[in-house]
Amino acid sequence: SILTLVVIIGLIPMLIRYIYGLGAVSNLSDGRPWGFWISFDLYCGVALAAGGFTLAGWVYLFNREKYHAVARPAVLTAFLGYTLVILALLVDLGQPWYIWHAMIYWNIHSPLFEVAICVMTYTVVLALEFSPAVFEGLSKSSLPIVRRFNWHIPLRVIRTIQIPLVIAGVVLSTLHQSSLGSMLLMMPETLHPLWYTPILPILFLVSAIAVGPAMVIFETTLSSKAFGHKLPLDILSSLGKAIPYILGLYLLLKLTDLTATGEIGLIFTAYPQNMLWWSEIIIGVILPIILFSMPSVRQSRSRVFWSAVLVVLGLVLNRFNVSMLALAIWPGFTYFPHWLEIAISACLVADALLVIWLAYRLLPIANHEGVTETA
Numbered sequence: 001s002i003l004t005l006v007v008i009i010g011l012i013p014m015l016i017r018y019i020y021g022l023g024a025v026s027n028l029s030d031g032r033p034w035g036f037w038i039s040f041d042l043y044c045g046v047a048l049a050a051g052g053f054t055l056a057g058w059v060y061l062f063n064r065e066k067y068h069a070v071a072r073p074a075v076l077t078a079f080l081g082y083t084l085v086i087l088a089l090l091v092d093l094g095q096p097w098y099i100w101h102a103m104i105y106w107n108i109h110s111p112l113f114e115v116a117i118c119v120m121t122y123t124v125v126l127a128l129e130f131s132p133a134v135f136e137g138l139s140k141s142s143l144p145i146v147r148r149f150n151w152h153i154p155l156r157v158i159r160t161i162q163i164p165l166v167i168a169g170v171v172l173s174t175l176h177q178s179s180l181g182s183m184l185l186m187m188p189e190t191l192h193p194l195w196y197t198p199i200l201p202i203l204f205l206v207s208a209i210a211v212g213p214a215m216v217i218f219e220t221t222l223s224s225k226a227f228g229h230k231l232p233l234d235i236l237s238s239l240g241k242a243i244p245y246i247l248g249l250y251l252l253l254k255l256t257d258l259t260a261t262g263e264i265g266l267i268f269t270a271y272p273q274n275m276l277w278w279s280e281i282i283i284g285v286i287l288p289i290i291l292f293s294m295p296s297v298r299q300s301r302s303r304v305f306w307s308a309v310l311v312v313l314g315l316v317l318n319r320f321n322v323s324m325l326a327l328a329i330w331p332g333f334t335y336f337p338h339w340l341e342i343a344i345s346a347c348l349v350a351d352a353l354l355v356i357w358l359a360y361r362l363l364p365i366a367n368h369e370g371v372t373e374t375a
Helices: 002-020 036-050 051-061 065-092 109-138 154-161 160-184 201-227 233-260 273-292 301-325 340-362
Strands: none
Touching: 036 160, 036 201, 036 301, 036 340, 051 065, 051 109, 051 160, 051 273, 051 340, 065 109, 065 201, 065 233, 065 340, 109 154, 109 160, 109 301, 160 201, 160 301, 201 233, 201 273, 201 301, 201 340, 233 273, 233 301, 273 301
């Protein structure tokens, strides 16, 4: 298939990278140590996986059984997202064999340390949260030798600690979603004033919460078309109904901060950076607020889907702006992503899509225990 071909093509530059180093497959330099991988794989990947903690918390902590059908797909997407972040970092780091040092040599004053520990811990939590789907699938396997094992025992254990796992996931996600913004606070002279602000960690957290329901709508709509299970429109509509409130808070925080610092005029004068700012605000904030506030949009599957796509695109633009496009580059240096950088990222995304395809084929993802027929 096409996905398999993309994976094979992407594995070749990954092999070249480990043999000949970063310079053989990227245009990174001392003047631009952050490039496409950090922006797309880390900053976008972590944020787009936010549906895991938002939906899990909403379903299991607030007992909203209505959304139970989308909780497991959201956790699967989040788990794969964080796994790909780790794999991408292994490619991006200059000396990836030292990645384990964060677990031993603690620098408690570093935001990056908090991100590293939270990402590693939360990936384990997501694996445990998703493990019931694996145990249920194994217990119903067509192979007698697989069914012989008592899979109901670990399944019962996981379900017993499910609430503590969800709480841990929400806490860890809150910490590291905001900590990615804290990393940028160390670059006050590098990040453009339109984005640099002391409340950047709060903005990162709020935007991640906003994109959570949008990613669930995006992923479940595509999976329903691919695998034939259709969620009730009421679930998608209710998810979309919450988005304008979160995006409204996000927009209010951004405009209030720019006004308080006296930099609100930059949105009209700081060309070309103001065009990037307006792009992410119009595409990812203003238009979704308007669209999701309209009942006619929420009652249409296609309109809900494309409105959610706008939220996702807006967040991607924001993360690219703060981590690459709005960052000053040293004099004498230029940067444009090498095509092999994009090929490696495409390989990782294709890996995730293949795993999702296998999970939907082999495991009870869409229709699992505890979900009613109408859901």
